[in-house]
Amino acid sequence: MAQIDAFFKLMNDQGASDLHLVAGQQPVLRIRGDMERVKYKVLDNDTLKAMLYEIVSEDKAKIFEETGDVDFGYELPGLARYRGNLFQQKYGNGAAFGEIQS
DSSP states (O other): OOTTHHHHHHHHHHTEEEEEEETTSOOEEEETTEEEEOSSOOOOHHHHHHHHHTTSOHHHHHHHHHHSEEEEEEEETTTEEEEEEEEEETTEEEEEEEEEOO
8 A cells, every 4th residue: 555545545435536745734624615734744845755665666656757747547446546747846846636526
């Protein structure tokens, strides 16, 4: 199980539509339109990058390294599918995930 899967499970439990992860901040869930911080430590860039690279393919990771931006899909079997975007910003990496409704 990937470390980030715990956030996807929390997303599902809380009825959140989106998950936002940014270096230097706590994770954030979008719940019924409101942005709510997750009671979790502030993510440093190296931890966040390791967490994200655990679920992204080598091809997508290479594109991200070259361009600073990449979209990809991720599925947590039995729970949901997600559309993800990895991006580079001023203070490090970031990612946004949205649940794909079936």
